[in-house]
Amino acid sequence: NAGVTQTPKFRVLKTGQSMTLLCAQDMNHEYMYWYRQDPGMGLRLIHYSVGEGTTAKGEVPDGYNVSRLKKQNFLLGLESAAPSQTSVYFCASSRGDQETQYFGPGTRLLVL
Amino acid sequence: GDSVTQMEGPVTLSEEACLTINCTYTATGYPSLFWYVQYPGEGLQLLLKATKADDKGSNKGFEATYRKETTSFHLEKGSVQVSDSAVYFCALTSYDKVIFGPGTSLSVIP
Numbered sequence: 329n330a331g332v333t334q335t336p337k338f339r340v341l342k343t344g345q346s347m348t349l350l351c352a353q354d355m356n357h358e359y360m361y362w363y364r365q366d367p368g369m370g371l372r373l374i375h376y377s378v379g380e381g382t383t384a385k386g387e388v389p390d391g392y393n394v395s396r397l398k399k400q401n402f403l404l405g406l407e408s409a410a411p412s413q414t415s416v417y418f419c420a421s422s423r424g425d426q427e428t429q430y431f432g433p434g435t436r437l438l439v440l
Numbered sequence: 441g442d443s444v445t446q447m448e449g450p451v452t453l454s455e456e457a458c459l460t461i462n463c464t465y466t467a468t469g470y471p472s473l474f475w476y477v478q479y480p481g482e483g484l485q486l487l488l489k490a491t492k493a494d495d496k497g498s499n500k501g502f503e504a505t506y507r508k509e510t511t512s513f514h515l516e517k518g519s520v521q522v523s524d525s526a527v528y529f530c531a532l533t534s535y536d537k538v539i540f541g542p543g544t545s546l547s548v549i550p
Contacts, residue, residue, distance in 0.1 A: 370542035426472045431483035
């Protein structure tokens, strides 16, 4: 039981490049979330999903897209990376909206 | 909208000192309340939770009571250890989402 895993752990991009971050959970959770964490800003919700095939915008969705084609996976895409997207990205999952969130170890992204 | 406010850090304490991290919230409805902890280089993990008014969550010597009348969920520990050094986040559920406070960094020195 691996819980929530994230791939990759660290990535360096040049401005304008694209990439996809993968989140996988093996707990059969319905809800999945993508956050970014920046110094002094706490956690900010980017996008989330309440079930397979559904996605919704969070607090800071601009510049990101997501997909939830399979229940266990939640992908976060950056179509054209910008230095402002340099951050640590965390994925989380939960059984429901009042339930505990389980977090992955994070992905450090540096955009030059 | 719903929100969480918690005391700004960083907080530095000596080992065996008492800890209180204040957390207040604004919410419609009846949210669940959480404290999450983030150790250096790791993701967040649940420390404790409370799902209704007057519930007390507890774990690893930490406690917090859901106070609806004061809209608070303060985190307390009677005697901190060096291993408690981490960032602590207060959070509440809001419809399909969880709203996190900004985090409070705690450093415990021997």
